[in-house]
Amino acid sequence: MLEFRAQSKKILLSTEAEKLIRSYWQRPGQFETGGALAGMILRDETIVITHAMVPSAKNKAGRFWLLQDREAQQLWVDKIFRETRKQSNFVGEWHTHPASKVTPSGPDKKRMDDLLKTSRLEIDFLVGLIVGMDQKIHCWIQHKRRSQKGFWFVGRH
Numbered sequence: 001m002l003e004f005r006a007q008s009k010k011i012l013l014s015t016e017a018e019k020l021i022r023s024y025w026q027r028p029g030q031f032e033t034g035g036a037l038a039g040m041i042l043r044d045e046t047i048v049i050t051h052a053m054v055p056s057a058k059n060k061a062g063r064f065w066l067l068q069d070r071e072a073q074q075l076w077v078d079k080i081f082r083e084t085r086k087q088s089n090f091v092g093e094w095h096t097h098p099a100s101k102v103t104p105s106g107p108d109k110k111r112m113d114d115l116l117k118t119s120r121l122e123i124d125f126l127v128g129l130i131v132g133m134d135q136k137i138h139c140w141i142q143h144k145r146r147s148q149k150g151f152w153f154v155g156r157h
């Protein structure tokens with residue numbers, strides 16, 4: 001398990017999900033790729049990311065952009081939800097960047113805002129993970145009410 005920590009939030013990433021995400025790091029010349037994240041919120045509000053989705057063939061991408069297919073994500077999340085007996089649900093997305101120093105782009109934050117607005121969620125935030133060319137995983141949290149807490153960086157491993 002990898003642990004990310006910032007402010008009052010603690011995020012754990014299962015070893016299986018970590019390995020999957022890292023394996024897709026963007027080699028020179030390759031396009032961005034990514035998938036959904038499924039996880040559960042513990043009683044102490046720790047977020048445990050249990051599953052990372054293999055990238056959908058329906059995603060559209062270039063070297064510096066990615067449009068993840070929502071329908072493919074939904075099917076995957078529904079499957080995980082069933083398989084885990086309603087324990088793990090949609091908690092965010094992961095994707096790659098063609099850089100070592102990684103920060104979420106404007107379109108990345110906009111995408112999160114759209115997901116927060118249009119997804120049926122029991123949580124009021126989403127987790128974003130980006131794997132850089134240094135194969136490190138960077139984590140951020142984006143809150144539904146931007147004015148209140150907004151967005152913050154949780155760390156990298």
Ligand SMILES: [Zn+2]
Binds near residue numbers: 095096104105108130
């Ligand atoms: Zn991005």
